[in-house]
Structures are given as structure tokens and as C-alpha cells.
Amino acid sequence: MLGVFRRFVFGVAVFSLIAPAALAEAGEQWSVLHVGRLLAVPGEAPIERATVVVKDGRIAEVLGGYAAPGELAGAREATITLIDLTEAFVTPGFIDCHTHITMEMSPKIRMEWVQLSEADWALRGAAYAKRTLEAGFTTIRNVGSNERAAFALRDAIEAGHVPGPRILCAGHSITPTGGHGDTHGYREDLFELPTAFQGVADGVDGCRKAVRAQVKRGADVIKITATGGVLSATNAGTEQQFFDDELEAIVETAHLLGRTVAAHAHGTAGINAALRAGVDSIEHGSLLDEESISLFKKTGAYLVPTLMAGEVVVAVATNFPDEFPAAVREKALMIGPAMMKSLGNAHREGVRIAFGTDSGVSAHGDNAREFELMVEAGMSEMDAIHAATINAAKLCGIEDEVGTIEVGKAADLVAVQGDPLKDIGALKEVMFVMRGGEVVKK
Ligand SMILES: [Zn+2]
Structure with a gap:
């Protein structure tokens, strides 16, 4: 379903001289999503062309425009999966x-x-x-x-x-x-x-x-x-x-x-x-x-x-x-x-x-x-x-955890084609689902 699903590995071999804290850093798994239209907060207008950075199952950043994964702070120590949703409309799960x-x-x-x-x-x-x-x-x-x-x-x-x-x-x-x-x-x-x-x-x-x-x-x-x-x-x-x-x-x-x-x-x-x-x-x-x-x-x-x-x-x-x-x-x-x-x-x-x-x-x-x-x-x-x-x-009672795509919340996202704000039936054809940072449908 997805046009591009690429994996970038910026991390290098980890040696025993590196301190435990740095070891944890080196193993970080990120997902970077390029989203055509992002309804981050239902009730507010969708953001055209956005980047969502997911770390450790949570929303770490929501940025305007398509940020290149390599340019994100700390990207060199992480393993990054780039998910192309540039043709999609994305909502919270x-x-x-x-x-x-x-x-x-x-x-x-x-x-x-x-x-x-x-x-x-x-x-x-x-x-x-x-x-x-x-x-x-x-x-x-x-x-x-x-x-x-x-x-x-x-x-x-x-x-x-x-x-x-x-x-x-x-x-x-x-x-x-x-x-x-x-x-x-x-x-x-x-x-x-x-x-x-x-x-x-x-x-x-x-x-x-x-x-x-x-x-x-x-x-x-x-x-x-x-x-x-x-x-x-x-x-x-x-x-x-x-x-x-x-x-x-x-x-x-x-x-x-x-x-x-x-x-x-x-x-x-x-x-x-x-x-x-x-x-x-x-x-x-x-x-x-x-x-x-x-x-x-x-x-x-x-x-x-x-x-x-x-x-x-x-x-x-x-x-x-x-x-x-x-x-x-x-x-x-x-x-x-x-x-x-x-x-x-x-x-x-x-x-x-x-x-x-x-x-x-x-x-x-x-x-x-x-x-x-x-x-x-x-x-x-x-x-x-x-x-x-x-x-x-x-x-x-879980509004601090889910319900919007905002920094700190669980990375629960759904992508559809079309514009559900004009044709609500578009939500019946889900092309991509992420729950807690894990891609469960693509
Ligand atoms: Zn019932």
C-alpha cells in the first residue's frame, strides 16, 4: 500500500568502551513519517505536509514540511525507518x-x-x-x-x-x-x-x-x-x-x-x-x-x-x-x-x-x-x-495518552486515502495503522 518504506541506519558499530547511557542511545529505533495531510488535533484544521517523528512508541516531534531523517537532531545514533504517507490523510488512532x-x-x-x-x-x-x-x-x-x-x-x-x-x-x-x-x-x-x-x-x-x-x-x-x-x-x-x-x-x-x-x-x-x-x-x-x-x-x-x-x-x-x-x-x-x-x-x-x-x-x-x-x-x-x-x-480517562497526535502521546495513527472531511466514507478504507509506534497494517 505504501509507496516507499525505507530504512536508514545511521548508527555505527557499538564498542564496549561506550558508556551504558550511550549504548541505549545507539539502539534507538525511530520512525519518521512524511504525511500529506495531518489531522493532528481533530477540531483544528489539518496540517498540509508534515513530519511526525516517533521514538520509543511515542510522538517525539511534529514538524511542518518534510524533514530529511538525517537532519533530525540525534539521528546519527538511531536506526530510522522512513514511512512515506505523502499521498495520505492521517488521523489519530x-x-x-x-x-x-x-x-x-x-x-x-x-x-x-x-x-x-x-x-x-x-x-x-x-x-x-x-x-x-x-x-x-x-x-x-x-x-x-x-x-x-x-x-x-x-x-x-x-x-x-x-x-x-x-x-x-x-x-x-x-x-x-x-x-x-x-x-x-x-x-x-x-x-x-x-x-x-x-x-x-x-x-x-x-x-x-x-x-x-x-x-x-x-x-x-x-x-x-x-x-x-x-x-x-x-x-x-x-x-x-x-x-x-x-x-x-x-x-x-x-x-x-x-x-x-x-x-x-x-x-x-x-x-x-x-x-x-x-x-x-x-x-x-x-x-x-x-x-x-x-x-x-x-x-x-x-x-x-x-x-x-x-x-x-x-x-x-x-x-x-x-x-x-x-x-x-x-x-x-x-x-x-x-x-x-x-x-x-x-x-x-x-x-x-x-x-x-x-x-x-x-x-x-x-x-x-x-x-x-x-x-x-x-x-x-x-x-x-x-x-x-x-x-x-x-x-x-486516557486523554493524556491518546486521542491526538501531539508530543508525548502514544504513537497511534491511521492513514486513509481521500479526504474524510469531505467524504467520511474514506475512513472505511484504512491503508496504514500504527499502534504504539508499531506498524500493524501497511
Ligand atoms: Zn452493547
């Missing part, structure tokens, strides 16, 4: 705040829940993580997964055993008994009675315990199902499921332990109750009213719209009517179209939007389709990219 990385919906999924093991889910997750990374998503927030598979995947990626995006991991969604996130429509003896570790919790004490159990297991973030869900096989609807004191107990406990709370919520009363309890984001946010919008603005919570989930469930319910149980089909046809309208309203009113797809409901690797839907819902191309970089990084 994308962040998807709503994925289910160890599963993917298919007609077989209801059988798979009772057939597959944690090991099966983890290995599938490794394949999905690679697809996600190669689609330009260098960070994901995984909000709801099986027992330990997603934690194992997160840790294996971090240790370098398998390729994938950096993962912030929620563990099990916390749900009341019978809520979205509990099991539905199966013989009860197929599943052991769920505990706080499986995220099923009732009452203030139960909710506190469920948060603590997820954190004990390694959760970076807490996911709750504040309302019913489209895909749970129950006719309990899509309205509020936790009592207000339960929601408050979850938020207080999570914040006490330094974790944010992502609340799945479709129905208006449930969205508003979750916002009043102080959640950090509303996931889906399908049916917003004026009060929801003012609560968002008052609390500073983010909306993570997941328009792809709406698109997929409507398509399945329309084209494959037998694939969903009747209760699911009815909810899908009602909720799907509402999401687009709610995002349009929220964005116009100044609600902070962070990018999320619900991948796993849609296919992993197709994540960039969400950009097109966001623009269709009324966001500008720049605002959609801002939602998937700066805003998503802020929601995840």
Missing part, C-alpha cells in the same frame, strides 16, 4: 467506546452461549481484536463480556502475545435479576444461579457488591444495564430496570473505586434516572427528551450513540423475521430508527458525543461504518472524528 470483542452475533449465537467455553470466546476475541485494530481502531472500551475472556485478551494484547487494540475492559454488565444482561429464554438448569461476579444484583448492597466483584476481577470501567435491552429474549421492554437507590449505589461504589460507569439505556425514564444518579455515559440513548438533554449538559455525561446496532437489528428484524424471538423483533423495529433522531437532537443541543458501535452486534472490523451514520444523523465529518478521538479519550 480511533477509539470505539462500545464493543463486545469476544462475541459476534449470528444465527447460531443462542446455541453458542450454551456450547462454547471461555477459551473459545477468548480465541474468537483474538481474531476480532486483530480485525478491529486493522480497521484503524487502536483503542476500544469493551462494555460487557463473558467471565474472563475479555480480561485475558486485554492482558495478552498488552503483553504483546497477540495483536489488538488497547482494551479498557468492563467485565460482566451489572443487571438486576431478569434484566438485560441476565440470561433469558433458556431452561434454568442450564445456567448456575448467577452471582455478583456474573453481574446480577438486586438492592443497594447487592449492587455495591457487584461493582466490587467486577473490580476485583480486573474491570477498568463498570457497565450497567439501566433499562431493558433490544436483544434480551424477554418482553420486559426497554424501560428503567434498576431503582434509583440501586443506580446511586452503583455509581457511588464505582466512583469510590476510581471507575467510570457506562449505562446501557434506551427508554427515557431509565436514561434520565441514570443521568440523575451520575453515570459517566449513556450507551445507545435511544429515546431522549428535553430533560435528558438538560441532564446531560448539567452532569457532563457523554452520549455513546451506537447507531450501527440500531441499523443491524432493524435489518435482521426486517429481512430475517425468524431469527429473533417475537419480543426481540418488536423492540428492534421500535428502537432502531429512534437512535438516529436522538443523536441528531443531542448533538444540535451541545451534548458531548463519544464514538461507539456495539461491535459484536455488528461485525468486528466494520466499526468505521458508524462514522457514516453519525454524519447521516446530522454531525459534521470533523465532529464525528472528534467524537472518535478526543471525546472518546476523555470519556475513557
